[in-house]
Amino acid sequence: MKPMRHAVTVLALAVWLVLPAAAQEAALKLPPYKKLRLKNGLTLLLMEHREVPLVSFSLSLKAGSVADPAGKEGLASVTAGLIRKGTKTRTADQFSAELDFIGGLFFAGAAADSSSASAEFMKKDTAKGLDLLSDMLLNPTFPPDEVAKLLKQRLDGIRAAKDQAQAVIGTYYNAYLYGNHPYGRPGGGDEKSLAAITREDVVQFHQTWYTPGNTILAVVGDFSTAEMEKLLTDKFGGWPAKASPALNVPDPAPVQGKRLLLVDKPDSTQTYYRIGNIGITRTNPDRVWIDVVNTLFGGRFTSMLSTELRIKSGLTYGAGSFFDERRVRGPFAVASYTQNATTEKILDMTLDVLKRLHEKGFSEEELKSAKAYIKGQFPPQIETCDQLARLIAELEFFGLDEREITTLYAKIDGLTVADARRIIQQYFPLENLVFVLIGKASEVEPVVKKYAPKLDTKSISQPGF
Amino acid sequence: MKSISRRVCLGVAVLLCLAGAQAARAQNIEVKTHTLKNGMKILVQEDSSIPNVALYVFYRIGARNERPGTTGISHFFEHMMFNGAKKYGPGEFDRVMEGSGGANNAYTSKDVTVYQNWFPRSTLELIFDLEADRIRDLSFDPKVIESERGVVASERRSSVDNSNFGILYEQLWATAFTAHPYQWPVVGWMVDIQNWKMDDLKRHFQMGYSPSNATMVVSGDVKFPEIVALAQKYIEPIPSHDPPPQVTTREPEQMGERRVVVKKFAQLPILMIGYHVPKTAYADYYALQMLQTILFSGQSSRMYQRIVDKDQLALSISGGSSFAFDPTLFMISSQPKAGVDPAAVEKAVYEELDKMKKDGPNDEELQKAKNILLANFFRQMKTISGKSNAIGSYEVFFGDYRKLFTAADDYSKVNKEDVRRVAQEYFTEKNRTVATLVPDSPPEKK
Numbered sequence: 001m002k003p004m005r006h007a008v009t010v011l012a013l014a015v016w017l018v019l020p021a022a023a024q025e026a027a028l029k030l031p032p033y034k035k036l037r038l039k040n041g042l043t044l045l046l047m048e049h050r051e052v053p054l055v056s057f058s059l060s061l062k063a064g065s066v067a068d069p070a071g072k073e074g075l076a077s078v079t080a081g082l083i084r085k086g087t088k089t090r091t092a093d094q095f096s097a098e099l100d101f102i103g104g105l106f107f108a109g110a111a112a113d114s115s116s117a118s119a120e121f122m123k124k125d126t127a128k129g130l131d132l133l134s135d136m137l138l139n140p141t142f143p144p145d146e147v148a149k150l151l152k153q154r155l156d157g158i159r160a161a162k163d164q165a166q167a168v169i170g171t172y173y174n175a176y177l178y179g180n181h182p183y184g185r186p187g188g189g190d191e192k193s194l195a196a197i198t199r200e201d202v203v204q205f206h207q208t209w210y211t212p213g214n215t216i217l218a219v220v221g222d223f224s225t226a227e228m229e230k231l232l233t234d235k236f237g238g239w240p241a242k243a244s245p246a247l248n249v250p251d252p253a254p255v256q257g258k259r260l261l262l263v264d265k266p267d268s269t270q271t272y273y274r275i276g277n278i279g280i281t282r283t284n285p286d287r288v289w290i291d292v293v294n295t296l297f298g299g300r301f302t303s304m305l306s307t308e309l310r311i312k313s314g315l316t317y318g319a320g321s322f323f324d325e326r327r328v329r330g331p332f333a334v335a336s337y338t339q340n341a342t343t344e345k346i347l348d349m350t351l352d353v354l355k356r357l358h359e360k361g362f363s364e365e366e367l368k369s370a371k372a373y374i375k376g377q378f379p380p381q382i383e384t385c386d387q388l389a390r391l392i393a394e395l396e397f398f399g400l401d402e403r404e405i406t407t408l409y410a411k412i413d414g415l416t417v418a419d420a421r422r423i424i425q426q427y428f429p430l431e432n433l434v435f436v437l438i439g440k441a442s443e444v445e446p447v448v449k450k451y452a453p454k455l456d457t458k459s460i461s462q463p464g465f
Numbered sequence: 466m467k468s469i470s471r472r473v474c475l476g477v478a479v480l481l482c483l484a485g486a487q488a489a490r491a492q493n494i495e496v497k498t499h500t501l502k503n504g505m506k507i508l509v510q511e512d513s514s515i516p517n518v519a520l521y522v523f524y525r526i527g528a529r530n531e532r533p534g535t536t537g538i539s540h541f542f543e544h545m546m547f548n549g550a551k552k553y554g555p556g557e558f559d560r561v562m563e564g565s566g567g568a569n570n571a572y573t574s575k576d577v578t579v580y581q582n583w584f585p586r587s588t589l590e591l592i593f594d595l596e597a598d599r600i601r602d603l604s605f606d607p608k609v610i611e612s613e614r615g616v617v618a619s620e621r622r623s624s625v626d627n628s629n630f631g632i633l634y635e636q637l638w639a640t641a642f643t644a645h646p647y648q649w650p651v652v653g654w655m656v657d658i659q660n661w662k663m664d665d666l667k668r669h670f671q672m673g674y675s676p677s678n679a680t681m682v683v684s685g686d687v688k689f690p691e692i693v694a695l696a697q698k699y700i701e702p703i704p705s706h707d708p709p710p711q712v713t714t715r716e717p718e719q720m721g722e723r724r725v726v727v728k729k730f731a732q733l734p735i736l737m738i739g740y741h742v743p744k745t746a747y748a749d750y751y752a753l754q755m756l757q758t759i760l761f762s763g764q765s766s767r768m769y770q771r772i773v774d775k776d777q778l779a780l781s782i783s784g785g786s787s788f789a790f791d792p793t794l795f796m797i798s799s800q801p802k803a804g805v806d807p808a809a810v811e812k813a814v815y816e817e818l819d820k821m822k823k824d825g826p827n828d829e830e831l832q833k834a835k836n837i838l839l840a841n842f843f844r845q846m847k848t849i850s851g852k853s854n855a856i857g858s859y860e861v862f863f864g865d866y867r868k869l870f871t872a873a874d875d876y877s878k879v880n881k882e883d884v885r886r887v888a889q890e891y892f893t894e895k896n897r898t899v900a901t902l903v904p905d906s907p908p909e910k911k
Contacts, residue, residue, distance in 0.1 A: 052844075052846050054843050096765040100763035101832070101836060103841070122840050156733065160732065164629075165627065266907040270627055310616055311612070372566040373563045376517075376567060377566065380515060461732070
């Protein structure tokens, strides 16, 4: 990689001369918000934000797919999908009709650590929207025909996803990387586990985990805090207090040595792959520095991976790396794809780039470039009411607060060349690697054997991941 | 995961579906305009909510301006616009922009090529310098062309060849259009991707990239006079030349249903149906948008209710059309469930269309559609990039950005009979093309 140091310096100076008043790095601020806890234990976060006449809700429940019973993978996700499918006073059809009539948006789903719901309504429909939201959260009835219908849809959804390598490679990767750890299970379930889920499981999951003490509700948008507080207290104050059991997810052990899984998709003309190991938690104190380093390694267009695999060699349309930050250590992966014939070439090149990262580290200039990039691209991530609602709910979920945002730029600036070297050694795997590939096995199996002492294989048509 | 795959060609995704409102004016969404001496029009929307800027440049050139043999050249050219000019050589556009806090992307459709820049306001002048350099002095390095050819081939393999929806979408358009250039894919046929020549690129630059063929939209933490001053300094000296030749071809009226079947290894079938509809800037646009919303928007929509929920024939159903300069397709797309014959989904779709043609929508559906379109309008106005894209798209496709802000009035004028009439007029057997993907056994092993 040859960064254009000269050009960057000269231009930065030119810009500074032209626009001396543009104090770009004025510390980042988060609009103020109020946090309160209702008597039943529900946590509320309220932030006024008046750009467009919309109100966004982001709800976070401290139980995701890690709470799925073994053999019933997908239960958290199915439960989230069913809460809009009938309440004590509304059928699923009535609910949809009322939601759509006011142009409302509603989504519910489950990630590994949490279940979540989000909704957005026009300001004038806030009371109506809140009525819908609280009704489905507090009073779902899980009608048997709706449960059966959704389970069938989910089952076919797995089949449809397996027609697209990119839609399922993450699930295969996590399963192979984490093994029996809860993060290895498919959050959406698989062909077998979805068939095993019953209505009773759903009711039980809801009763156990959908409790006020387990819930954070963030509301951001065009409202007055006092009025919103009253509305929310009216709607949610009567939710009976109940505690959910503690969820203890063990810290996962990184994989030692090298392992490779090849998933055969016989019609594939490209090989899709992920390479990596166990990554970091959301609360890792090095998180911001890891982000700066990963930006240079595989987090932006001019990153090392994108430069070598795409820009210089034309082997792929996209190449990058990411850390999925979770409550305990989530996955780290390098991800890309290429046509069957260049599979060996791109894998060799990927490992070479990883090696170079460890050997060379990054210069002061490179760090400067990544720091400017992250700072420049951050404000649009906290621009809208839905983004802000998601953010403050996430901070609360992980026991963090607005200092995460207000100290971000200072943390970024603090990273030195030596720190970056330590971050690379500590968090970017080199010798211990898991490889997961989806491709046409008859063409690529002979060339991928060399990457690990043992090769595991699967057919994409085989149930499970 | 951060998005790192970039420079897309719009395929299956439906572009924009926006409504406007009087309320928009109350939101102080004011747009100021200026036209440079070389013909480029600049639209500015001041918004200091974040210290950032979204600067978009729309060129009125896309796959419809291409010829057989060089299909996909517009999209390939879009990639080449990032690969070096006079002042900023190969790779520098991205390195300089990212190194100063900016990010960029671009997309190509059948009609337009759009360049997007997102950056902190402190780098405003740099962005003008970068944009001017590549509009004025783009260079064509043979080595870079070869490498980028591989990138685009990989993009095609991902978005088409290894995507069942992508394959079927391409076949549907290739069947529905026999004369008009909408028949070929934006990314181009693979054999054309392998055969583009340097001269093709140069011709394309000459044809499409006159400043007078472009519209610039800036939304964000800027002031109108500073944008005009920068545009005058950097863009105005670039001379204009002739716009691309008019695309005069018109698709002849379809005389009967067309069908196309794709057989390939898959777990589930796919169904797509396309109906010819008028260009975006035609009076029926609003009634068609209302019809689309009533049929396909939300779980209470007629098609979802019937096909996904009640009859449980499919996992999903969607429908709509993209902004287009010429008469285009209204596409319906569905993923049937395992064991369901796509013909059963097709039959149910026609029954729902027939009901709409016979009785039209009811009052509640009409009001619901207006509410949904209004809420969607506000959602588009949440971000500076959403505003730049919407303002530019309306300016280019309707010929007037103000249509964005009067859309609510235009929708309010649509009545039940209008919706029924457009259903009757366009959704006929003669006017449709039906594409089906049928799962086949796996290809033979070596």
